[in-house]
Amino acid sequence: MTTVTSPLTGRAIGLADVPDPVFAGAMVGPGTAIDPVREPSEAIAPVxxxxxxxxxxxxxxxxxxGHGVLTHLGIDTVQLNGEGFELLVSKGDTVTxxxxVVRWNPAAVEAAGKSPVCPVVALEATADSLGxxxxxxxxxxxxxxxxxQ
Structure with a gap:
């Protein structure tokens, strides 16, 4: 069994309350979401x-x-083209x-007109495999x- 931990400090809101139909409908996978505190912070590895x-x-x-965990920093933040995000590791790195993993500022994301809510998703999982x-x-x-599980 894998325990997935929060990559951020904030308030858990659940996927159903994510302001994006793909995440809210668990189409990417089951999990939960964090509404992060609005200050510069580092997103940490959840596993x-x-x-x-x-x-x-x-x-x-x-x-x-073999469990893949997606951490998505905000909604539609791909449209920011990396502005305000700093990668602290590289693809292929082993992390603890x-x-x-990434330094960012949820307040700046919000100021740019995007939601800073962060889905944390179990990829290729079923809802009944999570507890x-x-x-x-x-x-x-x-x-x-x-x-x-």
């Missing part, structure tokens, strides 16, 4: 593993069980849970968000 996809606005870490999904309340970076 130990290998960075298999890395963009300024999103990254995927695959753990030793809690290691900083203890946190969908409300305050969370700190590194707190458990869900378990994955």
């Amino acid at each position: 130990d593993g290998i960075v298999v996809s890395l963009h300024p606005h999103a990254f995927v870490v695959v753990d030793s069980d 849970r809690g290691q900083a 203890a999904v946190v969908e409300s309340g305050e969370v700190a970076a590194g707190d458990a968000l869900f378990s994955w």
Whole structure:
């Protein structure tokens, strides 16, 4: 079983409340979302593993069980073309849970007209393979968000 932890400090809101129909409908996969605190911060790895996809606005870490976890920093933030995001690792790097992956500023994302809400998604999973999904309340970076069978 894999425990997926929060890449950010903020408030858990659940995927259904993400202002994007693809994430809200769990079309990418099941999981939850974080409405981050509005200050410059570092998004950290939610699991130990290998960075298999890395963009300024999103990254995927695959753990030793082959579970891929997507962290998407804001909604429609691909349209910012990397502005305001700083990559701290490289694709192919091995990371440990809690290691900083991307530095960004949710307040700047919001000022640019985008939602800073961050889906954290279990890729190629089914909703019934996740347990203890946190969908409300305050969370700190590194707190458990869900378990994955």
